[in-house]
Amino acid sequence: MIPARLPRQLNPLRTAARCSRTSQVSQRRGVLTPPALLNHQKKFEENGIGTLMSAQGFKTAWTDNMDLLTGRLNKLIKGNAHLDNKEAKDIVVLTARNPAEAAIFNFASAVFNNHFFFNTLLPEKPETPQMDDHLVESITRSFGSIDNLRKEMLATAFHMFGPGFVWLVWHRPTDGGPPGWKILATYLAGSPLSDAHWRRQSVNMTNENIDSASDVTKAGQEARAKQVPGGEQHTEVQNNVGAMGQHSFEGRKQATRAPGGADIIPSLCVNTWEHAWLPTHGIGGKARYLATWWDHIDWASISKDAPRHVTGSNSTSWS
Template sequence: MILQRLSRQQNALRTAVSSSRCIAPSSASPPQRRWKHHVPTLTNAEQHDFVRNGVPGLLSPDAYGYAWTQYQQMMVDKLNSLTQGADYPSLELCTPEYNAQTKALVVSSARDPNQASLFNHASAAFNNHFFFKGLAIDKTPIPTTLQSHLIQSFSSLETLRKEFIATAASMFGPGFVWLVRRRHRVSAEQFQILVTYLAGSPLPGAHWRQQSLDMNTQSPQSLGGLSAPSNLPSQLTTVQNSVGSMGQYSAQGQAQKLTPPGGADVIPVLCVNTWEHVWLRDWGMGGKEMYLNRWWDRIDWSVASDLAEWESGGRNYEGRNHYISGRGQGQRQRW
């Protein structure tokens, strides 16, 4: 399955993007300005020349070029193809600047089955950018405020590291594992671990396409390597199994706890990409856990701390432009 998936991605990178089915614009809709998506500039990549050097100790130049340059360009080209001449009513109430953001496309298409392809490509572009933007060339210190909250949430930084890596290593399939901050939470356990499979999104507005469960494989026993402390359920934003017909962990019990539209009220601060095309070239078929451990030593914790937005309590996250994968012509990116 891994080789088949890699083969499909390589073929896609070598061929032109084909025209895709999209919703025809309504004749009654007002004309909209065409917003073209571009591969965003990675400040850390320019500063440390990731194209020439790769990410030291994590990704070789070839692996970086494949996982970022080629993959992100493919996602952006597909987004431009999907959005060309299309009309998305949910975006009409947004400002032009907001229209240009890949994040807006993720949120607006998350609940529309007819826009599944648009969601998948927009979310994949957003998630991949989020991952690469948070990389450093060496170990970085964790800012004091962030470190204090992480210790409150996970009892120690070593516990967080072990649980995060074990969670990512246990994923039977590609996706992303996120460290998220619960919005407006001032008590302990502000931070939690969130899993999104494939192109699932951690964004609050895209709650219905979070895709945090692999229903074919997830059970308490499948999380090999976890120490399973007594407070582990509170550290994971979603239980890993929903079997049974009654009780808080049943499907019915989980459905009763769903929040209104807006969904999971969390702020993503960092993530790791577990798609095979990112790590397989450098780390080999059995090297996923080695890749994850090395990634932990390449986290730019200052980026994670900035994203937590301590002063605002997270209230401004939806309006910030930390990670924009698309922008209108003449629009400036803000980081």
């Protein structure tokens, strides 16, 4: 007589491990898709952007370009678990320190920059720009007038010898000086994000404005000048307590920054890549494109967001 075979009791740890492996296999990596424009994407697709960009120009600079950028980015991040289900901005910061991830950084930064540009545009030139009084006052303190800001941004963008973006950023000096608005030019896929400054990014010194943009890079230049012969940075903690100590809010934030990295927050940018202006304005139309861009800025959106960007709250304090 053959005895009946009793069912083998399953090891609960082995069962859990098997379920975990099955769950991991069944989970699919989140694929990054072109981010939606929060303003007027449907209007842009159908009619273009006023006199700034034709419908075909928008298709080239936004739809086709973003499909290309995100498609290549998805191929590059495949197999990098730490980048799964991350937005482009997060990927920029996460890859800024690793030289082996330079290509990922470049494509993610290009996605973020292009989205930022289109997200601050209006479909038509408004009769009266909707600028908050606090924003006008703040920009006037930094540039003397709104018109001075316009002239500086357009001149900087026009004279950029190569593609990139020109940004209006809120700059808080790390030496405790007063904060204010600055103009910053980033070339190719360079990023304005403070936490991305671990990656050395090219700066065209022939175009850098000594009255504005150079102040943003000053901290980095000073930090490099303090390097010891072996290339190691002086990173000893000088203060562990107080409002600016290692464990304070500011101290924890600075811990993610590169030595000498500027504390800046982008609020506005213009795209100077050729595919943004060539289809609509032609080979000699860059100046016309830039002047038209200024007329299509969504100042109401920028005015709404700027106090939060600068102060970390919804107040209208610009300190």
